[in-house]
Amino acid sequence: MQNEAVARLLENIAAALQLKAENIFRIRAYEEAARNIRFLKEDIAENWRQGRLTEVPGIGTSIAQKIGEFLQTGKSAYLQELCDGYPVAFLELLKIPGIGPRRAKLLYDHFHVTKLDDLADLARRQQIRQIRGMGPKTEEQLSRELARLGQRTQRLPLGIAWPLAERIASLLRNSPAVGQAEPAGSIRRRLETIGDIDILVASDRFAEIRKLIADLPLTKEILASGSTKITFLTAEDFQVDIRIVPQESWGAALQYFTGSKEHNVALRELAVQKGYKLSEYGIFEVESGRKVGGRTEAEVYELLGLTPIPPELREKRGEIAAAAAGSLPRLITLADVKGDFHVHSNYSDGNSSIAAMVESAIAHGYQYLAITDHSIGLGIARGINQEKAWRQWEEIRRLNKQYAPFRILSGVELEVRATGELDLSEELLAGFDFICASVHSGTRSDAERITKRMGSALRQHWVHVLNHPGGRLLNQRPPYEYHLDQLLQTAKETGKALEINGSYLRMDLDDSSARKAKEQGVLLSLGSDAHSVAGLDAMQLAVAIARRAWLEPADVLNTLPLAELLQWLEREKL
């Protein structure tokens, strides 16, 4: 799969075009094409072989030709030509906040800077301020950014950033100076990882808010403080941006600061077509300049002739056309989820008893819970063998009487061996109510092998769900190289479900894969992968992905009420 490499090529071309001060729209075209290739779940090389490159949005004949050359030769004459006189590594400079094309070019022309180290050195020797147009302040800022870049933590997983943002918002709401406060930006869109934490505040008492933030126990340092924005670092070095707007602009501002950028651009274009101007302050009639809306988000969308679009869909992936046609999906919510299909107890590597997990599931409003401890194959987890399985079934029988009508399903998370075989006997498997299967090893084997391995797990009669099919761990391990299309085909043929795992480090399937699964008619299932009572809350993250994947309740197995789920499981046994 060379999609990532192709996307980078196009981004490099876009960057090089910036240095040449090329037409901004040509630059945007390359960036847009790169973005769309990242979203694409098919192999771009396959598209190219079939001569279907220009069917990808944002790719026309010119960009298609450049992609073709790159796929064939691994190089791009066009990029080389653009970089003529500049080393390609020089494009690195553009990644530093505060350096755009103009300054990058200035730095190169004056000092032949090509590496970040060179730049740090120049800043230390106070050489940068010699350049006309760049003074001591700029030099200091660059020094700071370079230092931060060195120790920059990776993007924060949503599971960390979201609760933190809610906590800060709730602290702000406690102040009489604050009307409303909500996390915005990518947190509100439930993107799987977050750069900076954005929080929107409605207030006209800026000074009080500034003091409030300075006094928060979790504030380490205030980085910047303009008239509408305060930026600070938390004790853990996470960056938080607080935006302050007047109450009457709340809706337009929330819309604007939620993004995504691409969604907002498209919305503004639509506004222009309809004779409006849209900004974070509201929606205005162009002719009269009169403000016609902006107190609420819904108002903004409705004035543009759109059904209000849930934040999770605002990625410019077809949501605007759907909203215009009134055909947005009725997205799944946490309340639609009737049970959890992936939890561990102290029978394997969980740290709570089955009874405790059940009590928590009941408190979450569920009707059922599958206890899916690891099978023996995963050595580290003290997994389920025959003797343990019998003991666990006995306990579950007893607890089912105690907690009726709530239903505990005896389950297991099976290891899928490298051969595709499962690691418990057929006879034993037949005794479980619910079986999911996982790959936990050989994560770097080639795409053919791992796809085949997962596929053969799905074809095993007793398996209901394939867990975390992508195999990634955020910030730790990239997803498997595997053929999503093939896997989806197998899932469809067998009628088995693919899991969306809500564990904050997994978030797997990811949103665009899950969306593709839905489009192919593949069933999904949601699991928290809880290893403790508190872990059940991770269902929120699974639902977040499901919503970003446009899933409706009918697409997800565990939205079925208990009776219907039992029927489904019964049919699967045949």
Next chain:
DNA sequence: GCCGTTTTCGGCCCGACTGTTTTCAGTCG
């Protein structure tokens, strides 16, 4: 360079902040 229920040519979002300026360019989101 892409794209099309007003267009196959002429569009392609909008505003804030910062620093270094004597009125604005560069960068960002």
